[in-house]
Amino acid sequence: MEFDKKSLLKLGKLARISISDDKLNNLSKDLNSILEFVDQLKEIKTDQVDPTSNSLNQKLEVRDDKVDTKNSAEDILENAPEKEMDFFVVPKVIE
Amino acid sequence: MVAQMIEGWNLVIGIEIHAQVNSKSKLFSSSPTDFGSKPNSQVSLIDAAMPGMLPVINKFCIEQAVKSGIGLNAKINKKSIFDRKNYFYQDLPQGYQISQYKDPIVGEGFVEIETENGQKKIGVERLHLEQDAGKSLHDQDPNFTFVDLNRSGIALMEIVSKPDMNSPEEAVEYVRKVRSILRYLGTCDGNMEQGSLRADVNVSVNKPGNELGTRCEIKNLNSFKFIHAAIVYEAKRQIRLIEQGDSVNQETRLFNTQSGETRSMRSKEDAHDYRYFPDPDLLPLTLDDDWIKGLQDSIPELPDQIKERLINEYSLSSYDANIIVSDKATSEYFEDVVKNRNPKLVTTWVTGELFSILNKKNLIIEDSPITSKQLGELVDNIENGKISNRQAKEVLEEMCESGKGALEIIDEKGLSQISNENEIESLVDNVLNSNPENVKKYKNGKDKLFGFFVGEAMKLSKGKANPKIVNDLIKKKLSQ
Numbered sequence: 399m400e401f402d403k404k405s406l407l408k409l410g411k412l413a414r415i416s417i418s419d420d421k422l423n424n425l426s427k428d429l430n431s432i433l434e435f436v437d438q439l440k441e442i443k444t445d446q447v448d449p450t451s452n453s454l455n456q457k458l459e460v461r462d463d464k465v466d467t468k469n470s471a472e473d474i475l476e477n478a479p480e481k482e483m484d485f486f487v488v489p490k491v492i493e
Numbered sequence: 494m495v496a497q498m499i500e501g502w503n504l505v506i507g508i509e510i511h512a513q514v515n516s517k518s519k520l521f522s523s524s525p526t527d528f529g530s531k532p533n534s535q536v537s538l539i540d541a542a543m544p545g546m547l548p549v550i551n552k553f554c555i556e557q558a559v560k561s562g563i564g565l566n567a568k569i570n571k572k573s574i575f576d577r578k579n580y581f582y583q584d585l586p587q588g589y590q591i592s593q594y595k596d597p598i599v600g601e602g603f604v605e606i607e608t609e610n611g612q613k614k615i616g617v618e619r620l621h622l623e624q625d626a627g628k629s630l631h632d633q634d635p636n637f638t639f640v641d642l643n644r645s646g647i648a649l650m651e652i653v654s655k656p657d658m659n660s661p662e663e664a665v666e667y668v669r670k671v672r673s674i675l676r677y678l679g680t681c682d683g684n685m686e687q688g689s690l691r692a693d694v695n696v697s698v699n700k701p702g703n704e705l706g707t708r709c710e711i712k713n714l715n716s717f718k719f720i721h722a723a724i725v726y727e728a729k730r731q732i733r734l735i736e737q738g739d740s741v742n743q744e745t746r747l748f749n750t751q752s753g754e755t756r757s758m759r760s761k762e763d764a765h766d767y768r769y770f771p772d773p774d775l776l777p778l779t780l781d782d783d784w785i786k787g788l789q790d791s792i793p794e795l796p797d798q799i800k801e802r803l804i805n806e807y808s809l810s811s812y813d814a815n816i817i818v819s820d821k822a823t824s825e826y827f828e829d830v831v832k833n834r835n836p837k838l839v840t841t842w843v844t845g846e847l848f849s850i851l852n853k854k855n856l857i858i859e860d861s862p863i864t865s866k867q868l869g870e871l872v873d874n875i876e877n878g879k880i881s882n883r884q885a886k887e888v889l890e891e892m893c894e895s896g897k898g899a900l901e902i903i904d905e906k907g908l909s910q911i912s913n914e915n916e917i918e919s920l921v922d923n924v925l926n927s928n929p930e931n932v933k934k935y936k937n938g939k940d941k942l943f944g945f946f947v948g949e950a951m952k953l954s955k956g957k958a959n960p961k962i963v964n965d966l967i968k969k970k971l972s973q
Contacts, residue, residue: 471531
């Protein structure tokens with residue numbers, strides 16, 4: 399799979415990361431080498447295998463509907479760069 | 494109004510309902526789901542998407558989704574898969590929503606709605622489980638957006654309809670019906686004001702015989718009134734565009750509840766590219782037949798079945814039965830009162846008099862100041878002739894104000910109706926004896942005087958005489 403500059407800019411936009419022109423070339427080269435590495439997985443035939451199947455034959459773990467509050471608003475906001483009145487504060491978002 | 498505007502046009506509507514599962518804890522974490530708590534006080538490390546946290550699914554939520562599927566006459570999928578729906582937004586800490594894409598837990602089903610032209614089947618495409626996002630407040634500060642993650646990770650059931658509705662009324666009826674079914678099942682509380690149930694509405698218009706028009710999606714409508722108003726506005730807008738020779742752009746729109754207008758939120762070109770893929774943190778969800786069977790057996794009687802039973806058991810009209818079963822609390826209230834009483838009388842007093850009092854006071858039936866037992870007592874006193882309908886209305890209002898029982902008020906006010914025939918007979922005799930002229934005229938053919946005699950007798954009893962007995966006795970005496 400080849401990652402061209404256009405796809406890279408689109409990916410950047412979707413992740414809200416701005417990519418400056420001078421970084422475009424190197425970034426594209428880096429990403430492509432990662433993809434090439436991962437592409438080796440394609441050598442394995444998987445057309446008979448369901449997605450998310452696993453060799454352990456495990457079932458999805460479930461839990462009971464019990465409430466357990468482990469942290470307070472103060473805890474969860476501790477790492478927030480900006481906070482006010484127990485809210486996270488982010489730059490204005492206009493829809 | 495709407496019909497006129499739409500004349501010559503087809504309206505095609507499909508709806509996605511987001512219904513919050515009635516669970517105590519979230520879909521993949523043990524944080525509480527209580528409404529109105531202090532901001533960010535119900536956020537676990539999973540909900541905040543801290544690195545290394547793993548989701549573990551809530552068994553109760555799986556059950557509620559399957560129950561809802563059964564209530565929607567839908568196929569239950571024994572294997573379903575959780576996917577990541579990727580998008581970047583400030584109230585989505587994970588950067589993706591865990592949802593179900595290709596393999597939802599519930600497949601195709603249907604619900605039946607009442608329309609002007611009778612029953613109509615509305616297809617359900619699917620129901621899947623997904624996480625809710627956090628809440629963004631844009632109006633707290635001119636320069637910043639505030640984010641509360643309490644909702645983040647709460648379990649939602651997204652119910653997608655087929656584009657089977659053709660009027661705003663049908664759309665509203667469909668949402669009402671789905672809400673009612675979920676409330677009967679107890680899988681979602683249906684509280685639209687608190688956002689427990691909200692709808693995204695897809696609207697397109699076309700000329701009959703032509704292919705379908707381009708649709709627009711109106712997001713996040715949280716009342717029946719808004720659903721209706723948004724569809725009317727949107728249909729008009731699209732028709733106007735096409736009639737002007739313009740075309741409708743496929744886009745997502747927002748409804749302004751103040752102005753009643755919709756405005757563009759994002760166009761197709763800006764539409765999200767969600768890059769779905771199976772969530773590697775979650776294995777496929779498999780359900781076994783016995784477990785599904787167990788849930789099927791636990792399904793309570795649903796509105797359609799209750800309606801049929803009310804019509805058969807109590808000879809209610811389809812119209813009355815519909816009103817009564819539209820809400821679980823109403824049907825329970827009605828069935829409490831109607832036991833061993835006259836169904837017609839009870840229907841009138843529940844859907845007529847009681848509802849009008851509740852409406853006036855802006856109350857729901859759960860908060861009715863008059864219990865089903867109290868209303869039953871009132872109906873008993875109408876049925877046994879102790880008070881007239883007119884007096885009963887007065888008593889009901891007084892019951893509502895004072896909280897006293899019907900009998901107590903009847904005694905206090907000396908309202909009880911005179912039903913003793915001997916007593917009434919002497920009243921009637923009194924009236925006839927003191928108006929010999931009129932009796933003569935009546936007997937000579939002046940029929941209209943009948944009302945005069947009844948009126949006089951009622952006046953004499955201070956309005957307390959049972960009008961039916963008065964009528965019967967006067968008729969009897971005058972024909973002698």
